Each structure stands twice: as structure tokens, then as C-alpha cells.
Amino acid sequence: MGKFQKKRGKSTPEVSTASLPDIIFMLLFFFMMVTVMRDSELKVTNNVPYATELTKLEKKSLVNYLHIGKPLKKYQAQYGTKPQLQLGDKFSTIADIPLFLEKHKSTLPEKQRPGINSSLKVDGEVTMGIVTDVKQKLRKSGQLKVNYSAKKRPD
Amino acid sequence: MARKTREAPAVNAGSMADIAFLLLIFFLVTTTIDVDKGVLVKLPPWSEEEPDITEMKTRNVYSVLVNAQDQLLVRGEPQSVKTLRANAKEFIMNPNKRDDMAEKPTKAIISIKNDRGTSYKTYLEVYNELKAAYNELREEMANRKHGKSFEFLSKDQRRAIRAAIPLVISESEPTNFGDEN
Numbered sequence: 001m002g003k004f005q006k007k008r009g010k011s012t013p014e015v016s017t018a019s020l021p022d023i024i025f026m027l028l029f030f031f032m033m034v035t036v037m038r039d040s041e042l043k044v045t046n047n048v049p050y051a052t053e054l055t056k057l058e059k060k061s062l063v064n065y066l067h068i069g070k071p072l073k074k075y076q077a078q079y080g081t082k083p084q085l086q087l088g089d090k091f092s093t094i095a096d097i098p099l100f101l102e103k104h105k106s107t108l109p110e111k112q113r114p115g116i117n118s119s120l121k122v123d124g125e126v127t128m129g130i131v132t133d134v135k136q137k138l139r140k141s142g143q144l145k146v147n148y149s150a151k152k153r154p155d
Numbered sequence: 156m157a158r159k160t161r162e163a164p165a166v167n168a169g170s171m172a173d174i175a176f177l178l179l180i181f182f183l184v185t186t187t188i189d190v191d192k193g194v195l196v197k198l199p200p201w202s203e204e205e206p207d208i209t210e211m212k213t214r215n216v217y218s219v220l221v222n223a224q225d226q227l228l229v230r231g232e233p234q235s236v237k238t239l240r241a242n243a244k245e246f247i248m249n250p251n252k253r254d255d256m257a258e259k260p261t262k263a264i265i266s267i268k269n270d271r272g273t274s275y276k277t278y279l280e281v282y283n284e285l286k287a288a289y290n291e292l293r294e295e296m297a298n299r300k301h302g303k304s305f306e307f308l309s310k311d312q313r314r315a316i317r318a319a320i321p322l323v324i325s326e327s328e329p330t331n332f333g334d335e336n
Contacts, residue, residue, distance in 0.1 A: 035182050049276040060191075123275070128272070131278075139200065146195075149193040
């Protein structure tokens with residue numbers, strides 16, 4: 001017993017946990033950096049269809065999202081059941097698209113602007129009418145890079 | 156007097172790790188790792204004047220029509236989405252040198268026309284199949300020429316293959332027969 005205590009006291013000190021908070025803080029800051037808070041609440045149905053030829057959208061800051069779908073139950077009294085366009089966190093019309101794109105563009109430095117992608121998150125049940133109108137407006141606004149959001153088809 | 160000699164107790168920093176852990180877990184939970192994926196499309200630039208329908212030979216055009224009932228009409232014949240990919244591949248490459256298919260891959264044009272009442276799901280499925288046809292052809296060519304998968308090729312090799320099999324999918328103004336919802 002005495003022998004044991006003696007050895008411990010002398011040679012191997014305990015591993016210091018003093019740096020543990022620092023390590024945790026490091027991780028914390030990492031996650032704080034990568035976290036993108038969901039900035040808009042979905043007000044339309046959004047069940048995107050399946051596809052196989054998918055491309056990942058790498059830089060989230062370079063992407064703007066256009067949601068198209070039927071208004072959710074609680075908004076149906078006000079907006080009806082026809083498919084609606086949602087930009088940011090509110091229902092919008094096709095005419096609001098250029099301003100929306102411009103607003104997003106202005107948050108980015110000049111150099112990155114050609115890389116902007118528009119992600120069309122369209123519900124599978126929606127008919128092409130409104131999608132075509134949105135696409136046409138995007139073309140008129142010079143936003144040609146479009147990504148039809150889709151899920152990977154399970155094999 | 157007694158007070159002066161006593162040292163002020165240091166603030167216990169032991170709980171710092173716990174606080175940091177709490178925050179860490181919060182951010183871990185709120186972080187969305189799922190990357191947005193989708194079918195990448197480049198829209199044609201907008202122009203006011205009508206696109207001129209130059210004398211394109213009908214043999215080079217692979218027209219796909221989708222009506223409001225989500226049915227397909229491919230080159231005048233009804234078809235299902237399932238056979239679309241294989242047919243499109245045959246049309247583009249024309250391995251048997253048939254005279255009703257594309258002269259060569261660079262001249263092949265795929266034209267999609269849908270109705271305003273077509274469901275988005277079907278439209279995307281059709282688009283996906285056609286894009287898949289092109290991707291598969293490029294993949295096959297990469298394997299044949301370089302013995303490697305397309306994604307492992309160098310930039311120049313990829314460009315060469317893209318030039319040999321250019322992806323041309325044109326979309327015309329949709330018709331307006333079906334009901335929209």
C-alpha cells in the first residue's frame with residue numbers, strides 16, 4: 001500500500017483537464033460557424049420529387065431559395081389552395097422575384113455574383129404553369145443557373 | 156485584519172466546460188448537415204424575339220411532349236418514362252446508322268414541350284431521364300477512351316467528351332390545354 005502511494009505521488013501526474021474547456025470551445029466555435037439557422041419558415045407544402053442526376057449545392061451563401069407549393073392548412077383561408085410562390089418567409093407573386101434576387105445579390109461581393117444559384121424547391125404535385133412563369137421571370141432577370149431541388153431516388 | 160490576510164477565492168472555472176458543452180450540443184442539434192441537392196439546369200438567356208426555327212432536320216430532333224395527363228408522346232408515338240432513357244441514348248449515338256436518328260451526337264437536339272397542366276413530378280422525371288441518358292453516354296465514352304470513370308478524368312479530357320456529346324435540351328413554350336391546380 002505504502003509502496004503504491006509513493007510511486008503515484010512521484011512519477012505520473014494526472015492528465016490535466018484544464019484544457020478541456022478550450023477544446024470544447026473550439027468545437028463550439030466550429031459548429032457556430034457552420035450552422036445556418038433556418039431563416040424562413042415554410043408556408044407551403046414542399047415534397048420535392050425524386051431524381052437520380054443530382055448535383056450538390058456546395059456554397060449555401062450563394063444559393064437563393066424559391067419555394068413553390070400549396071399553402072399549408074393554416075394559410076389556406078387567406079391564400080387559397082392554388083400553388084403559391086414563397087420567397088424568404090412570405091408569400092409572393094412572380095413580380096417580386098427580381099427584387100428578391102437583387103436583395104440576395106447585394107449581400108455578396110461582386111466577385112462571387114456569377115456563381116449564384118437559384119434553388120427551385122417545388123412540390124411534386126404542383127403543375128408546370130406557375131413553374132414556367134417563375135422560370136421565365138428568372139430568365140428575364142438574368143438568373144440562369146437553376147437547380148431543381150430533388151431527393152435521391154432510393155433504389 | 157483577518158480579512159486582509161485571506162485571499163479572494165478564485166472563481167471556479169470548472170463549470171466552464173459544462174456550459175460550453177451545453178452550447179456545443181445546442182449547435183450540434185441545430186446544424187443541418189443535409190446538403191441541398193438537385194438537378195442542375197442552365198436556362199437559356201431571355202430574348203424578346205422569337206427564336207428562329209432554322210432548318211433543322213427532323214432526324215436530328217428528338218421531340219418529347221408531355222400532356223396535362225402526364226402522358227408522353229415521343230417523336231409522334233406514345234411512350235413511357237421507363238423506356239425514355241434507352242431510346243434517347245440510341246437516338247443520340249445512332250449506333251446502327253439509321254437515317255431517322257441523329258446524324259451525329261453533336262447535331263442531336265432534344266426538345267421538351269409540356270403543358271401548363273403537367274405535374275412537376277413528371278416533368279422533372281422526364282428531364283432527369285434525358286439528362287441521365289447524356290450522362291450515361293459520357294460515362295461510356297470516358298470508359299472506352301480512357302478506361303476511367305468520367306468523374307476521374309482531367310479537366311481537358313472532360314471538356315473533350317462534353318464537346319463530343321454536348322447536352323442540348325431545348326424547352327419550348329408550354330401549351331395551355333390542361334387544368335392547373
